[in-house]
Amino acid sequence: MHKALLAAACLALSSLPALAQEVVLGAVVPLSGASATLGDDQRRGIELAVDKINEQGGVLGGKKLRVIVEDSGGRAPSALDAAKKLVTVDNVPVVIGEYSSGITIPVGQYLVQEGRVHLNIGSSSGKIRGLGDGSFSLIGLDNVSSGFAAQDVVDNKWKKAAVIVPNNAYGQGVAEQFQKAFSALGGEVVTTVMYTEGQTTYRRELQQMERSEPDVYVYSAYGKEAATINRESFELGINSTPWYAIYLSMCTSDADPKFVQGQYGLDLNYIGPDGAAYEAAYKAKYNEPFKTSFNGYGYDAVMMAAAAIEKAGSAAPKAISAALKEIGNGYKGATGDITFDADRQRSKQPYLKLKIEDGVQQR
């Protein structure tokens, strides 16, 4: 037991920053557990940004930038272990992360308490807004994406919508925000189904929705659930009614093209000024197109943090936070223009309106 501790402590010491030679940031993402695919993709975005900055000569006059990426395991206690390690051991000014709202919130709260900068790159729960000064969201919260989706659905002249989302923090947020925005625009959400993740079938949920005879199915799902729902909507033949996906690529990446033919949806826009180059770099490094829609936020987070450090001329959290507020006004990111509102949340986000017609097409 003592030996194990000693060994671990030695390892910990060896990972301390080589003094002043580099600037170290931290990230907490789910590299294991149910959201591991997404977390891994977030990490790719972070890596690409680090590579790019160091290629361009680093920060603060030639210091290397390094980001320590920790695994949250999809558990709040492990995520906090990781965040505390980053703050108290590695002493990083900025921590990027997490993916699930249920984990991002405690991590963000901790970072704000510690006076560090928190960059949210994956959670869209409305509760993120209340984390306090020092916490920034690079991703539009539920109200942004759901508002956009509601407008898009109304524009397509669909009046009755059936909503199906996972029964977790993300899904509950989307459902609530979409309902709000959609009713405000004169639409009616005829049924909302929150499915429990981890089932082998969602036939019954889908059939329940079918009874309410909607004009459109609005959904957001990921991983195995997305694949199952798309397949079963096809099998049940209810894909003859239009389907609208919030984050189309996330919803359909694991599905057979046949199942999702004809779906509408919104997705994140990578074609910012920096976007095309970023997409090319991603393909070059990982030999595949974007795995999920989330890597870009990791990339932007590191790029913005680096820019803020440069601007502030210091790696002190307070200075970085102040600089971020200034930068975050039309910053040209890979995910489009980034502008923070008074609560440091991304106020709008350029989304793509997409449709799947023998592959993803822009509408």
Place this chain on the structure above:
Amino acid sequence: MVQFVVDVLIRAVDLALIAIGLSSVYSLIRFPNVALVQYATTGALLALGLQMAGLPLVVAAIAACALVGIIAVVLNVVVFERLLRAGSAIAMVGSLALSMVFSAIFLVTAGPRPKRFELEINPPLRFLGARLTEHQLISVGISALAIGVFALILFRTDLGRCMRATATNSVLASATGIDTRKVTNTVVFLSGVMAALGGIGLSVKGEMSAQLGLDMLLPVFAAAILGGLGNALGAAVGAVVIAAAETMVTNVNFGPLFGESVLFIPAAYATAASFLLLVVVLLIKPYGLFVSEVKRV
């Protein structure tokens, strides 16, 4: 109505094969083997691996079932025979631990993303107003066949008689010239095959992932316990009951009762329904619906 029956049936066969495996092993070694749900995932992943290696799906599936059966026997001999000496509760906790090790292996070998067999996909068939796909039909058919064969083995063969004899009274079985250890391992093999077949059936209809087994854990246990652990065919009935309960919760429109057109119990409670049913049944019939003997510890 027809759709309801079809839905119940499709869900029931998801659960039935694994539940039967669980129950029949329990009848011989007297502890619920949690790892069985992981054997299902192993079967599906092995079959996929073999298919990707170039085997036709049918061959791959058969080979995977056999392999899983062998794995089950090896684990029984190496792990569970040892654990059982310390008692059935220890063996059960051990099987849980083994499940976690399985999860770790799946993560490293197959990764976290969902996968599908390479299969032709066709639009659904219509049958008396109900929709079902070819794959669902095949899966239901194979499961029904497997259950039938299992019932035949159990009730019409020498092996089946030996199985039932050993389950009823293993001391007497040895005294009758039955090699009870061999019979037990044969049943363990069969349970592995059934579980693997269940996993493959599930994946033919849909997706497989590292999580598949653990996601099935509670519903399968609910089915097996409802049928009375140790009663193999009771488990099949239990699966139908669980499937019906879940389907009722999600698909019965309570709207008319409350003067609204559409009112459902939130789908989020579909899984809770089967667990609640399990708890209620255990309260009323402590050893399941189809086991009448009450053994007091």
Place this chain on the structure above:
Amino acid sequence: MAEAVLTAERVAKAFGAHKVLSDVRFRIGADEIVGLLGPNGSGKSTLLNIVSGFSRPDAGEILFLGKSVAGMPSHKIARQGLVRTFQLPSMPHRMSVREVLRAGSRDGAGLLQAFTGKGSDDAEAEELIEQFALAPLAHQPASSLSGGQKKLLSIAVALRSRPKLLCLDEPTAGVHPQLRGRMVELLKAFNKRGVAMLVVEHDMHFIRELCGRCIVLDRGEIIADCAPRELTENERVVEAYLGKSVAKQKVSA
């Protein structure tokens, strides 16, 4: 005879169509040691189970210290002072002999008493350890004892609970002969201190030495209730044990 500690009236029990006990009635005085005899399958164990609450009678009444205990859960009966031992006592793996003995007494075994109670000296348990010759084994796990030693321990632990009536199920089975005499003395001593006993036993010497009175069961009925030495003269008893032909031969011989 002192006043009755246990009274059974018209007790009956059947398993399916098989009548195990019918119309059993007897009483045990507070100062008595009564033997319960009978061939295998005569219903002795069932009667013991019913009296101690491990089985419910189909009919009849059982009064313990004037209170009806028929059908009461076993632990409640035990709390009133009617304690039994088992034919094949099974003992814990992870408790020492001493611990098991101390657990015999429920004094201070309440949840709150764990905090209010004083130290755990248990002179009575120590005394029993000595009396039952368990001292050299006191630290050992109780399950490691031999069958006879377990039997001694089970009697000792039952006595530790200070019963008013102790039901012993074959107390000498597997016990070394040298200890049997000692056991008779011990049980008699406890009897003097006010413990009535009902003893199921096959060893007739033991019965003759220990018991003042015997009840003999055959086919679920009481066929004799007499002093042990009268048994060999009782034709029904001899018949029940030795068979009809033997009975004739023996009794007439």
Place this chain on the structure above:
Amino acid sequence: MIRVNKVRAGYGDGPDILQGIDLTASGGEIVTILGPNGCGKSTLLKCIAGFVRPRGGAVEMEGRDVSAVPVHEKVKNHRMGFVPQTDNVFSTLTVADNILLGARHLPVAERNERYAELMAQYPSLASKQERKASALSGGERQILSLARALISNPKVLLLDEPSAGLSPLMMHEVFAAIAEIRDRTGMCIVMVEQNAFEALGVADRAYVLSLGKVAIEGRAADLLADPAMRHLYLGGEPPAAEGKPRFAAV
């Protein structure tokens, strides 16, 4: 046929329950093992059968050491039959299945022939062939269990308390059946009994165990007349000459 040589045995880490037992039994005789509860008589039978492996000494059948051969092998190869105490039928199986299970290793023709013979032998079973064994009475179960052991035509038959739980009438019937088997087949039968005097009525020889050792052995008829037995089972004054019960001296 059977030779038990200085066998010691026990369970798990427990002490020796058998402390050096010698016993022989040959074809055509019934040997009964008697003694009070806990004396080790069931353990001895289990040792002979192969449920319990001796810690020392040996069990021989037909001259071969079979101490380490498990029960099911003996049933198959050495043609041994074993009838356990009380719980001795497969309650969930039919009567026919119960019996046929005992003859799994026989050729079908022989099996059917033996089965037919047994049905003729025991008409009470013949009328209930398709009933579940759980529906039988205690005596019928005992007969069924005998039939199950007999169908493979064993050379050795081991019986653990065949009279347990039976009414005296039934007990007589079962013992009569056992004696008949000996007379007809010349099998070597070893049985453990508690009802000593009933058992001695049919047995040829007997061993009385006490605390894991053989206390008395001899011809059944002698034992029956032996005052020590009466003394042992019913008490009374000990035989004059010895002053102490005989078993304690052994």
Place this chain on the structure above:
Amino acid sequence: MFEFLIHVAIMACLYGLLSLSLNLQVGFGGLVNFGQVILFGCGTYGAAIAFSHQLGPVAGIALGIVFAVVVAAAFARLGRNLGADYWGIATLAVAEVLRILANNEAWLTGGAQGISGIPLLFGDMPRPMGPLMTLGLCLVLLLAAWWLCQRLTTSRYGLALKLMREEPQLAASLGYDLAALKTQTLMVAAVLAAASGFVFAHYITFVGPDQLVSSETFLIWAMVIIGGSGNHLGAIVGAILMQFLFAFVPFVKDALGLPSEYVAAMRLTLVGGGLLAFLMWRTQGLIPERIGGKQNG
């Protein structure tokens, strides 16, 4: 590093409490509880619900204890006539049902988004003092719990528990009310778990249903079995060991440069493999139960 160690120590203490609680049930009462995490959840939600209704932390701990005792009573009621393995599954099912409730009844629990912003217990204190005070509180709690358990199990009450664990029939024949013993044990254990949950909620400052998944229960099981079931010190050592191993897995990963899937697999293997290995080769754990114990006499 210092503050990180404080954090890990705080978490180790909280897990230590949970481990003590489970050990009391499993190691002493022989109660195979697979729903342990929900007793912890009673404490977290007690704190969270009190906070969201502007009640103070005192109301929070009271609420948590009330919830926990009610759930424990329900567990005990279920256990009255179930065998150990059935009961294990039943507690798992009840825990899942309660988690699903917490996930859906947003009016009370905040739904899947949980309840955030729960104040730190020593948030007003200057920087290193706050966490140190929390650690102090946790240590005091852990020591108090250890003393309580020690007192319970070395008393006559503990003897009764052990006797019930191993020879329920003997215990009943001596007049012990097994149902009452089980209920009391579960309730005491529930209070310990709720205390852990309460402090956890005020330390993490966020409470949500994702914290109550059943894999957390199995983690606690691993702590108890590896540490040594039936030994309080063992349970605490198991908890500390597992928590430190978990916390330092990232360091090992940094040092060895392992890919991400391996980190997850490593954690699963630590829990599952460790548990299995101990069950198979050292069932008594690192610090075995003391037979005959320290008690004088």
